[in-house]
Amino acid sequence: MVTGESHPALDRELHHPTRLALVAYLSASTEAEFGVLRDYCGISDSVTSKTVSALEKLAYVHVRKGYVGKRPRTWVSLTPRGRTALETHLAALEAIVTAARTAGGAGGTA
Known part of the structure; x- marks a missing residue:
């Protein structure tokens, strides 16, 4: 990254694609049923359970x-802390x- 600039840190807990997908899905809803999350993420019940836990x-x-x-x-909802973590993680990625x-764009070539 550019030296001297302060960037938000990536959230190690949200860096995993399944966790990120699940939290991102929840950010657009009040709550979601376990099976909906499982199907959206394309994972097994076991992996969904471990991720939610x-x-x-x-x-x-x-x-x-x-x-x-x-x-x-089982229904899952995003907490204010989870929403903040997601927003911070996305800001770091951006x-x-x-x-x-x-x-x-500053002169680098491929």
């Missing part, structure tokens, strides 16, 4: 359990892209 430990998501009829369901484009 990891994000819950970080307080990035809130998990709500309940029933629809007699069937148990800063990296901007710095690279600026450096590339």
Whole structure:
């Protein structure tokens, strides 16, 4: 990165593509059902469960359990801390892209 400029740090916890996809999906909704998240991310129940648990430990998501009829369901929502983490992570990615484009336009050749 460009020396002397301060850029927001990438969030190591959101750097993994599955975690990032899940949090990004949640950022556009109030909450989402477990199966919807699983299908959106294209992952197994086990991987979805582990991903949600990891994000819950970080307080990035809130998990709500309940029933629809007699069937148990799990809903996940993004917390304010999770939203802030996502926004900071995206700002860091944008800063990296901007710095690279600026450096590339400043006389760099491929």
